[in-house]
Amino acid sequence: MKHFPGVACVSFLALCCAAGSAGAQTADIKTIVSVGGPPIVLNQNSQLNMAGVFMIGGSTSATVIQNGTNNATGILQFGGTNSASVGQAGVNNLAFVGQTGQSATSLVSQLGAMNTGAIAQFGAINSSTVNQSSP
Template sequence: MNKHLPAVATAVLVSCFAANGSVRAQGADIKTIVSVNGPPVVVNQSSPLNMVGIFQIGGNTSATVTQNGSNNATGVLQFGGTTSSSIGQTGMNNFAFVGQTGQSATSLVSQLGTMNTGAIAQFGAINSSTVIQKNP
């Protein structure tokens, strides 16, 4: 296991969880979502600055994030039997981190922007991930 992964994951979560709850001010949309055995999470953001932190734990976890803004950041941590996440980002600067632990882990990160950073860490019996990054 990469010894830097916990530090990176912590930094992402701190930045994504910096706001308590959902805040929309000065062109920013910042959300923190914690779900225990809850339904699938779907987030759509279209402010100049978009940030979301999602923490899911339970049997089957699913997160879908769509961000369209100048600066987009997403952090997803999932713990469950079946974990799946899908992140689509369009903007100048895009950052996405996905951490998954479970029997089956599936991730898709799609980024269209000038500066794109995507990281996926999966710890499961069956892992599948796709990262697509394009410069306009």
């Protein structure tokens, strides 16, 4: 059986050249796990921004700000008092917040052509706000 690695390399090179500026895109992908830690503040300013935040503790707080073409955030919080804030500005924005505890507060603000936001709260006191707009 003969292998032609040169053909694969040429095909890959042709694909990259055909993609044009796609080869120069930047990505910022973060996963944060916090057990009883301090509040989390994350700012992302790449073309592709992805953030996953998982928090367990008495009082959890997470703020994620994303400015890019494609933005995605998922926040899960398990604590007595939970607070989450997501701000996204881009063409495609996706945000999910899940909170379980005594009280839960969340804010999702999205500015883009296609916005998807979901909030699930399981607590005695729940408060949520979702703002979505297109330019």
